[in-house]
Amino acid sequence: MKNSPLSRNRDFRLLWISGLLTTLGAQLSSIALPLLVLRQTGSAVVAGAVGTVSVGALLVTMLPGGALADAVERRRLVILCESAIALAAAVLAGAVLLGGAPLPLILAVTASGAVLTSLCGPAALGLLRTVVPEEQLATASSRIQARSAATRLAGPAVGGALFAWHPALPFAAEAVGLLLSVGCLALVRARSVPARRRAPFSRRELTAGVVFVLGRPYLRTALLVFGLGMNAAFSAMMFTALTVASDGGSSGVDAGLVVSLTSVGSLLGALLAPRVAPKVPPGAMIAATCWACTAAAGVLLFHRSVLLMGLLVAACLAVAAVANIGFLTSLLTATPEDLVGRVQSAASFVSSLVVPLGPLAAGTALTLWGPAAGFGAVTAVFALCAVVITVAPSMRRPLPAAGARADAPGAPDTPGVPDAPGTSGVPGSRRPPQEQPAAAATPETP
DSSP states (O other): OTTSOGGGOHHHHHHHHHHHHHHHHHHHHHHHHHHHHHHHHOOHHHHHHHHHHHHHHHHHHHHHHHHHHTTSOHHHHHHHHHHHHHHHHHHHHHHHHTTOOOHHHHHHHHHHHHHHHHHHHHHHHHHHHHHSOGGGHHHHHHHHHHHHHHHHHHHHHHHHHHHHHOTTHHHHHHHHHHHHHHHHHHHOOOOOOOSSOOOTTSHHHHHHHHHHHHTSHHHHHIIIIIIIIIHHHHHHHHHHHHHHHTTTTTOHHHHHHHHHHHHHHHHHHHHHHHHHGGGSOHHHHHHHHHHHHHHHHHHHTTOOOHHHHHHHHHHHHHHHHHHHHHHHHHHHHHSOGGGHHHHHHHHHHHHHTTTTHHHHHHHHHHHHHOHHHHHHHHHHHHHHHHHHHHHOGGGGSOOOOGGGSOOOTTOOOOOOSOOOOOSOOOOOOSSOOOOOOOTTSOOOOO
């Protein structure tokens, strides 16, 4: 398998198809769930609360999910999680079909889906590491990100159309897709088994991923500066752009155009990544993403046509997709196999902590001072991140492969061979996160 082209890797093809079915189903329900809540309650506050429950449950269970993914056979864990999510989606579809889903059921389905996602994502990434040879990880990551970008482009429109036909259909379609995904996973021959048995929820095991990440200067800088700062600023820029494009919520067509263009940008970046990422160090691509976002936000200070906003954000995401794939590849190759789940969860956790504050800060700036102030604030944050990433020595230090150093979580960073997330990089959360440009974002689920 190691000498075969990725296109002939049977297990990877099955994983890719499984992920396509899962992410498409998630996109269908991501648009249908808030519409269902609004339809039944008429309250945007309640709809927002459902989203808050999902994000909160995901963050709380993220580190334990990574620890569990490193302690059990990962393929079996993904199958069990996706089966349970399919059951929850089917129950919700049935309730809607019978006349309406009560809010407690919607909250239970949302929370359980987030918890199961926190288990499934790290396990799926670990399974990918087992299935794909190290030299093909960059190509595999680019194909996964291209798939995710394509589903983000088509999924919401399909989900909206299904909801208009009948509100139960998006959830039923998600359940069917997940069951088909489980069928694909059942055909995967590879097994990703931990090297030794461990108690997954001890303090040492729960924090091993965080210790590993913060103990490597390159990863620490990328996650704390690029993950926290850039992700929060980009979520603020997206919120500001969508608010301006929709004229305060009165024009969904213009806001939809911006969202569609951003998905196209992410798709183009993923398609270009196999040609660009091997030639440019991940640190340089991360810096390029920071400066591209700084320039885009700076232009939007003065010119804010809908088409221009969409094109500039799309360009940022195209550059970010290449950086994302390079970062994820270097992260996977640098992480010992028995730590993959915990390191991925730690990276996702750190990168996601302040992302929800971006739209809140942007909304406050828009209300008090207007669009120029909103874009001015994110320009300043982007510029600060760009300067730090550009001058930080740790971003130019090589990130050695896992075999080049001890596997202990706290081992120091070692100079060596030069070291791509989407991130995005989530995991790929089953519930799609807000678009993020940072290479330190949550990796996409295989």
